Amino acid sequence: NAGVTQTPKFRVLKTGQSMTLLCAQDMNHEYMYWYRQDPGMGLRLIHYSVGEGTTAKGEVPDGYNVSRLKKQNFLLGLESAAPSQTSVYFCASRGQGPYEQFFGPGTRLTVL
Amino acid sequence: QQQVKQSPQSLIVQKGGISIINCAYENTAFDYFPWYQQFPGKGPALLIAIRPDVSEKKEGRFTISFNKSAKQFSLHIMDSQPGDSATYFCAASSLTGTASKLTFGTGTRLQVTL
Numbered sequence: 001n002a003g004v005t006q007t008p009k010f011r012v013l014k015t016g017q018s019m020t021l022l023c024a025q026d027m028n029h030e031y032m033y034w035y036r037q038d039p040g041m042g043l044r045l046i047h048y049s050v051g052e053g054t055t056a057k058g059e060v061p062d063g064y065n066v067s068r069l070k071k072q073n074f075l076l077g078l079e080s081a082a083p084s085q086t087s088v089y090f091c092a093s094r095g096q097g098p099y100e101q102f103f104g105p106g107t108r109l110t111v112l
Numbered sequence: 113q114q115q116v117k118q119s120p121q122s123l124i125v126q127k128g129g130i131s132i133i134n135c136a137y138e139n140t141a142f143d144y145f146p147w148y149q150q151f152p153g154k155g156p157a158l159l160i161a162i163r164p165d166v167s168e169k170k171e172g173r174f175t176i177s178f179n180k181s182a183k184q185f186s187l188h189i190m191d192s193q194p195g196d197s198a199t200y201f202c203a204a205s206s207l208t209g210t211a212s213k214l215t216f217g218t219g220t221r222l223q224v225t226l
Contacts, residue, residue, distance in 0.1 A: 002154075031132070031212070040199060042158070042216040058213070064214055090155050099144045099212050103155030 002026055003093045006091050006103035013081045021076040021107050023091030031094040032074040033058075033101065034066060034086040043090065049074055081111045113137055116204050118217025123225050129145070133220045135202035138183065143226040144205035146214070147177065147187050151198050159200070191223045 007022040023032065024033060032052050035043040045058030047066040055066045066076045074093075078085060088108050092101040117136045125131045137145075146161035162169045162176040162185065169176045175188040189196055202217040 035215075042118075042218040043214075045213060045217070048213065069122055092155075094212065099146065099161070100158045101214060103148075103157065105153075105155050 004091055004093055004102050006089075006107050008105040009105070011109050012112065013078075015082060016079070017049050017081050019081065019109075020078075021089055021109075022089075023074045023076070023093075023104060024072055025091075025093040025102070026072065027093060027095065028071070029093035029095045029102075030071075032068065032090040032108075033076065033094075034064070034076045035090045035092065036070050037090060037106075038087050046076065046089075049087065059075075067083065067112060081109075083111045085109065086111045095096075115204060115215045116217045118202050118220060120220060121218070122221045123223070125192045125222065127192065127194060127224055128189070129192050130226075131187075131196065131199055131222055131224070132221075133187045133202070134184065135186065135213075135217050136182075136184045137204050139204070139215075141206050142204035142215075143214070145176070145185050146203050146205070147174075147176065148201045148203060148216075149198050150201065150219075174183075177189050179184060189222075192222075194224045194226060197224050199201060199220055209224045 004025045033048040034046040044060045049068040052071040067075045088106050091104040094101045115214045145157045149159040150156040174193035178185045200220045203214045
């Protein structure tokens with residue numbers, strides 16, 4: 001039981017490049033979330049999903065897109081990376097009952 | 113808009129001392145208040161949580177105190193240990209649709225010295 005995994009762990013992009021971050025969970029959770037963590041700002045919700053095939057905007061969605069084609073996977077895409085998107089990205093998932101969100105280990109992204 | 117305000121930003125406590133972190137919220141619709149603990153290079157993990165119908169919850173050395181009228185809650189770590197050195201986030205949940213999104217505070221970096 002791996003829980004929540006994220007790929008890749010580290011990535012360096014140049015401004016304007018695109019990339020996709022993959023989140024996978026093996027707990028059969030309905031809900032999945034993407035956050036970004038910046039110093040002094042806590043964790044801010046980018047996008048979330050309440051089930052396979054659904055997505056919704058969070059607090060800071062601009063510049064990001066997401067897809068949830070399979071229940072176990074939640075992809076975060078950056079179409080044209082900007083230095084302001086330099087951050088640590090966390091994925092989380094939650095089951096139907098408890099409120100607890102389970103977080104992945106994070107992806108550290110640097111945009112030059 | 114900062115809906116959950118957390119203080120202090122950093123905290124240094126001697127081993128065996130009490131660590132106290134405070135949070136205040138604005139949205140009265142919040143119905144769940146968890147604390148997450150994050151070690152360097154790791155994702156946050158749930159430490160302890162409380163619902164608004166309870167004024168205090170204790171799990172081992174960790175206690176949440178909740179003041180509904182003041183819209184404040186706090187984390188107390190008794191007998192603080194060097195292994196408690198981590199960043200702590202308070203959060204609050206509002207049931208929007210079925211998502212139960214979490215709104216996080218800005219975090220407190222705790223260092224427990226020997």
